[in-house]
Amino acid sequence: MDELAKQHNHQRCIDDAMTQARELCQRRQIKFTAIREQVLACVWAKHQPIGAYAILEELAKDSTRRPAPPTVYRALDFLLDNGLVHRIASLNAFIGCKDPSHHHQGHFLICRHCRNAMELDTDIINSAINTAATQHGFAVETPCVEVVGCCANCQELNRNA
């Protein structure tokens, strides 16, 4: 069974991510400001990629003032630059990185049904890409792999439906 399908204490997911982010920023001497923290919390609220404007809506709920788009995009740029979130190009959306300690692009399995996205941490795909690229003399910099399909849990649900 898929790990996302298991009952998991998601608050713990969020707390871990926030703690890790705080520590990482401290180590790197960069500022984890209130806005950046709020945006990261939004991104981690679910395992589904979230759009910039959806984040904006969430921020608007939490305070009386509604931030302008650049506020959100700047926070996202910061988080992207520091590997705390990834951008899913095919969805124009953002998702928390599950291992910000080292820079990487990440490969994603995106379920078309529940919209959850899972970050893979295998080298298999990168190796394959490098092999194929090398055959053409191409030097890989940032591979982008976003696989849409159906997650284990949703397959299960569909079978029982």
Added chain:
Amino acid sequence: MDELAKQHNHQRCIDDAMTQARELCQRRQIKFTAIREQVLACVWAKHQPIGAYAILEELAKDSTRRPAPPTVYRALDFLLDNGLVHRIASLNAFIGCKDPSHHHQGHFLICRHCRNAMELDTDIINSAINTAATQHGFAVETPCVEVVGCCANCQELNRNA
């Protein structure tokens, strides 16, 4: 040396693509209308992915009338549905498919310098993705692989610069 770097008769590239498209549409009994043909020609004008609005500009040059966005998007939808072009999500752009005869998503090597994109035709990457996905019980439907880097030709140019 990279195939795109070789002097290649690009007019021939275009002609081949157009002929193939015409034949494919005839076989499938679908209409290769003037607009669709013009849009496909724009897409094939270079080996660089082109955006919908850039296509629109090209069409505006070629005739006195300027088509509206839906005109271009509808033509693109038709071409996408029939596998004649691919969409590069990370660039919001479109590129001609080099083998429209069978449906596939295509993997792309995109050069950050010359902006050319090359479609790969290996199974290595799909296998790797399937292997990784299967480990998580995930059923792959449409893999999206867009690798940004530096093509052989641009590496060569940079070395000599």
Added chain:
DNA sequence: GGTGCAAATGCAATATTATAACATTTTATT
């Protein structure tokens, strides 16, 4: 404590990409 600088944020406007809704025209078929 002030001063000045750089980073971060606020804010208004606008650019870019894409779609919705409905009218009109074209095409194929009867």
Added chain:
DNA sequence: AATAAAATGTTATAATATTGCATTTGCACC
């Protein structure tokens, strides 16, 4: 010609993202 379906035209607008400039904040230095 009559009809229906497909394709295109047209207007408006949605959704995503950035630019440019003003203001505020945090921090090193005197």
